[in-house]
Amino acid sequence: MRHIIALLLENESGALARVVGLFAQRGYNIDSLTVAATEDPTMSRLTMVTRGDDQVIEQITKQLHKLIEVVKLVDLSESAHIERELMMVKVKANGDQREEVKRTADIFRAQIIDVSPTTYTIQVVGTSEKLEAFIEALTGTQILETVRTGVSGISRGEKALAL
């Protein structure tokens, strides 16, 4: 099962290495990981997507909790939440293809954010599934490069991961 784990981390050097090291050391998967400071500069917010059966996920959350710098932690996938990921795709776009790529981008409510005589760079925001669907939809178009931010997540309603 895919899980999205969000955590607040003391914004100290080495804290991120500890989180990543834990995954390597204990053989857990990381599908994606995002991290940046929060509105409180002493803390960073980290979102990671991981996979495993219930027992593995339980161990992951417990082991993360044990890290001294982890302030708070929540498994977002346990309740209603929103997830978003941003992707930029650079594609070959010549002649007729230019129109077709643009149409596909519109359908996905993606934006063309850079243009050259032979390429488009498209930005798509959504769930990871949507991003993958967009890539699928581009079959026939030559993809030159893709870059994804990894998933960020937040719970719905009043629930908040804060101090």
Add this chain to the structure above:
Amino acid sequence: MSQPHQPEMLSGGAMLIQALHDEGVEYVYGYPGGAVLHIYDALFQQNNVKHVLVRHEQAATHMADAYARASGKAGVVLVTSGPGATNAVTGIATAYMDSIPMVVICGQVMSHLIGDDAFQETDMLGISRPIVKHNMSVRRPEDIPYLVKKAFYIAQSGRPGPVVLDIPKDMTMPNQKFPYQYPKDIKLRSYNPNAKGHPGQIKKALATILAAKKPVLYAGGGVILGRASEELTELAKRLNLPVTNTLMGLGAYPATDPQFIGMLGMHGSFEANQVMHNADVIFAVGARFDDRVTNATKKFCPNATIIHIDIDPASISKTVTAHIPIVGLVKPVLQEMLSQLDKMAGKPDSTIDAAALSSWWAQINAWREVHGGRYEQRTDLLKPQAVIEAVWRQTNGDAYVTSDVGQHQMFAAQYYKFDKPNRWINSGGLGTMGFGLPAAMGVKLHYPDAEVVCVTGEGSIQMNIQELSTCKQYGLGVKIINLNNGYLGMVKQWQDMNYDSRYSSSYMDSLPDFVKLAEAYGHVGIRVTHPDELEPALARAFALKDRLVFLDIHIDPKEHVYPMQVPGGAMNDMFLSKTERT
């Protein structure tokens, strides 16, 4: 509280030493080098904190570790950057695996050189990360008192463990002084280690134990670390429970008590492993269902409801699912259980089913007859088990016993009957050969009047034998029981059992003359080769109160440790001798 006078102005190095003193540290074990010279100079200029100069940094870590195991307080290590720090790694990992509080202060190159591959630079934070409870580096000298406080707080609270403090040399400059004040207490928003256990869960656990027909109390190192032996013993007595201790838990429940059924696990007693396998309720206290205990987890105790008390939630349901988990320090949880038991007195279901328990005890006593720790009795050959029993008699069962790793360790665990906690000091989790002698030194230094025995093998002792020199310098009169079988015995045992006795590198060729070696270091050496010599040799050795005596005891080289669980089997699948299995 306000200070009546201006805080003293101290250099980073002096603040470090003053902070250690304010923390109550009496001894620091270490070895000097370039990056810690300012600190060593600060040490030299005061008399509060004493320094013990080892001969290899690994020994410093084991000394600090063993002091912690015996006293419950964090041991302190001081090493230089680079090779000094890397030499300490094995000892840090040893402490980490057994949850031992320790503060390791490592020198580091000057801040502005970090990352340049400077002379004696190693990324000690990176190297130690997977084997510490926490590690930190000093960025500003004025933070030193706070970071020392934080290091001790983290090392000693919750599930204890080693903390590394990395100090770049420029943080300790003698000419840069700062106002010194040691923090009284400390609170971290991201770390709250004092769980008392959920009263509802505790109640449920108690009800489950009281309803049991075949209960067992399985107690581990957490009881010793949590100083909860008294509560554990009282609860076991009041409910007439059979008690087994893990390798790390020996002494948590008195071994000579009739309710004690021995150690469990790979080399556990026949009865302890049978009791576990057949139990209907397993009451686990401060134990972690380690693979050396459970054997194959799929076959582990099929009929048992498992209650598990541990301060570390990650230890609960890690390898074996706990039906009633209780996250908390073992001492307050057991106290709560006892007081709930008091309150229940006289009410229905407030006692355990006496008839069921009595037939359970009949079964247990029958199991006790099956193997009962028997071993071959010889008059011409020294058996290791007989040596340990003789040492136990000689020391009235009241010594601190440290060990190395191998067959001798298992014989010591099986045949020295520990009645008190904190007396059995061994590397259970990491299994570090070379631990025994420095560990004995760490204990002896703090408890000079106590008997401190190191049970070792001719393989293990050579991994830190240079410390005989440190023993001479500090007058550490430990007694070394070298169970010399001429083999890396535990390796040989596996080769006998699984590799048709092909002794690939398990033979210790060219052994030194240990008696002469001990004498060369200024100690007393005694060789024992025949059973008749044993008791007189022990009597002579222990009569030499203040001397280190190295007893080189030549034992049966063919002996194996039994019982031994059959790999891949259940708890109760065991070899009982070279020819019998369950």
